[in-house]
Amino acid sequence: MLEIKNVHVKIAEEDAEIIRGLDLTVPKGQVHAIMGPNGSGKSTLAYVLAGKEDYEVTEGQILWNGEDLLEMEPDERARAGVFLAFQYPLEIPGVGSMTFLRTAVNAHRKANDEAEMSTPDFMKLVREKASDLGISMDMLKRPVNSGFSGGEKKRFEILQMSLLEPGLCVLDETDSGLDIDAVRIVADGVNKLRDPDRAILLITHYQRLLDYIVPDHVHVLINGKIARSGDKELALELEKSGYAAYGEQAA
Ligand code: ADP
Ligand code: MG
Ligand code: MG
Numbered sequence: 001m002l003e004i005k006n007v008h009v010k011i012a013e014e015d016a017e018i019i020r021g022l023d024l025t026v027p028k029g030q031v032h033a034i035m036g037p038n039g040s041g042k043s044t045l046a047y048v049l050a051g052k053e054d055y056e057v058t059e060g061q062i063l064w065n066g067e068d069l070l071e072m073e074p075d076e077r078a079r080a081g082v083f084l085a086f087q088y089p090l091e092i093p094g095v096g097s098m099t100f101l102r103t104a105v106n107a108h109r110k111a112n113d114e115a116e117m118s119t120p121d122f123m124k125l126v127r128e129k130a131s132d133l134g135i136s137m138d139m140l141k142r143p144v145n146s147g148f149s150g151g152e153k154k155r156f157e158i159l160q161m162s163l164l165e166p167g168l169c170v171l172d173e174t175d176s177g178l179d180i181d182a183v184r185i186v187a188d189g190v191n192k193l194r195d196p197d198r199a200i201l202l203i204t205h206y207q208r209l210l211d212y213i214v215p216d217h218v219h220v221l222i223n224g225k226i227a228r229s230g231d232k233e234l235a236l237e238l239e240k241s242g243y244a245a246y247g248e249q250a251a
Helices: 042-050 072-081 096-111 120-131 150-164 181-191 232-241
Strands: 002-011 018-027 031-035 055-064 082-085 092-096 168-172 199-204 217-224 225-230
Touching: 002 042, 018 031, 018 042, 018 055, 018 199, 018 225, 018 232, 031 096, 031 232, 042 055, 042 072, 042 082, 042 168, 042 199, 055 225, 072 082, 072 096, 072 120, 092 096, 096 120, 120 181, 150 181, 181 199, 217 232, 225 232
Parallel strands: 031 199, 031 217, 082 168, 168 199
Antiparallel strands: 002 018, 002 055, 217 225
16 A cells, blocks of 8 residues: 655755645555646656655655655665656667566566576566567567657556566556557556556546546646545546646646
């Protein structure tokens, strides 16, 4: 279970608070969607969960399975099962995609006292998961995200997630910039990850993704605070009314 309690966040060297007293609980087995206008703090929340540097939590607490997430380094968080799929996945020019995936998978296995996967077992697993996501083995011969299209980058994020099987999946606008077929593929990938042992936090600007990944709860983030929470109907309502009803910043 993820428990965010009265969290305030600012960027190092800046004065303004970006997250301003956020409370959110995501139990395992559930998908919670965070929706909000541009600049409301969605990515900031994702970065804080992943432990990105320069994001300072000035007040509040974040617990993951009862453990203080804020006390952990980013790699410790990853080992504790926290995975962030980035809004803008980075290119890693010198590192082959397969090597990257294999290193990540084996690091997780090691952290769980499991033996490394054999090459044939690993290849079989990647082939299976990649094929589900419409990722070609040719694409995986390239360096991480190098020359990948926007849709390919997002699919590669979901591939990493499905190989690592994290306990907490945070997806930051994974749907942005995708055409409708790619949204469906990504949504199928996320739906396959739904599990009684996994919490999923789905950050999105648009309601469209929630047609395919039906959330248990929807939260509207405005100006660094949850302005409203509800069930999936809230997303449909937002699609009609827009964020304008939530005030100046939203409008
Ligand atoms: P969203 O993802 O909802 O569009 P962000 O979390 O990216 O919103 O940004 C929230 C606010 O914080 C915005 O006003 C943005 O300009 C500001 N912000 C984000 N990152 C930085 C940064 N590194 N330095 C200064 N301001 C930032
Ligand atoms: Mg934004
Ligand atoms: Mg963002």
